[in-house]
Amino acid sequence: MNAQNILTDISALSRSRNRASDDGLFLHRAALDEVQDRLSLVNRTFNKPAIVTGFPQVWGDLYPDAPVVADTDTLLLDQTAHDLVVHGLGLHWANDPVGQIIQSRRALEPDGLFLSVSFGGQTLNELRACLAQAEAQITGGLSPRVAPMAELRDIGGLLQRAGLALPVADSVTLKTEYRDIWHLMRDLRSMGEANAMQSRLRKPTRRAVFNAAGQLYQDNFATDTGRISATFEMIFLAGWAPSDSQPKPLRPGSAQQRLANALATAETPLTD
Numbered sequence: 099m100n101a102q103n104i105l106t107d108i109s110a111l112s113r114s115r116n117r118a119s120d121d122g123l124f125l126h127r128a129a130l131d132e133v134q135d136r137l138s139l140v141n142r143t144f145n146k147p148a149i150v151t152g153f154p155q156v157w158g159d160l161y162p163d164a165p166v167v168a169d170t171d172t173l174l175l176d177q178t179a180h181d182l183v184v185h186g187l188g189l190h191w192a193n194d195p196v197g198q199i200i201q202s203r204r205a206l207e208p209d210g211l212f213l214s215v216s217f218g219g220q221t222l223n224e225l226r227a228c229l230a231q232a233e234a235q236i237t238g239g240l241s242p243r244v245a246p247m248a249e250l251r252d253i254g255g256l257l258q259r260a261g262l263a264l265p266v267a268d269s270v271t272l273k274t275e276y277r278d279i280w281h282l283m284r285d286l287r288s289m290g291e292a293n294a295m296q297s298r299l300r301k302p303t304r305r306a307v308f309n310a311a312g313q314l315y316q317d318n319f320a321t322d323t324g325r326i327s328a329t330f331e332m333i334f335l336a337g338w339a340p341s342d343s344q345p346k347p348l349r350p351g352s353a354q355q356r357l358a359n360a361l362a363t364a365e366t367p368l369t370d
Contacts, residue, residue: 115290122288151186175205185214199260209341218331219249232310241299262337279312
């Protein structure tokens with residue numbers, strides 16, 4: 099990986115996560131609940147799970163006896179050692195998300211399940227818009243402030259690129275309310291989600307930028323109670339390590355019955 103491809107300053111991310119508070123991890127707990135719900139729908143008992151996360155204090159509760167490894171560029175997982183790998187709310191910070199999924203897939207035994215949750219592209223769209231407009235007005239330029247996050251239609255393709263079978267991607271959107279933009283930014287720091295981008299501005303931002311952004315936020319995204327609304331989109335990915343026991347798509351032209359017969363309708367040939 100060359101320097102141009104580095105999205106995240108790993109040292110800054112580590113410092114940000116170390117400053118996280120227990121109260122600030124409510125989104126991790128919401129994501130954990132969603133993961134538990136999804137696992138409850140899988141007709142399988144997992145005996146050799148592993149968890150990948152930057153917040154073991156939350157995600158370790160999913161399987162208390164499972165190994166929990168950090169979501170570093172190289173995952174400390176043994177190959178084909180697990181029947182389940184859960185990647186807990188950190189993939190959006192990965193410099194190589196496909197590589198993270200490939201490493202997780204290699205850690206799975208055949209027909210093992212990979213399940214991840216990460217923040218998606220609609221996350222903090224209100225904050226991004228207000229900061230961008232305010233900074234352009236005050237300074238005449240823009241600087242990276244919120245990490246770019248993949249859209250659902252794009253990130254779902256990562257599963258197939260990583261060699262996982264039967265891929266599924268879906269999302270859940272949560273709305274939260276805050277007193278003002280300062281309250282929101284303090285909460286982001288307590289979540290361990292402060293700006294850790296490699297290309298972030300390395301000098302203090304003028305307070306006038308935040309004041310202008312706060313006014314724009316209040317003008318455009320205020321709730322009926324006078325607070326401001328913030329969006330957090332969680333994207334869930336699921337895929338299985340390839341196995342001969344999995345269902346395979348039929349060869350084109352191999353159908354034994356006509357669709358018209360199944361639908362009890364007349365078949366109309368197409369003209370040339």
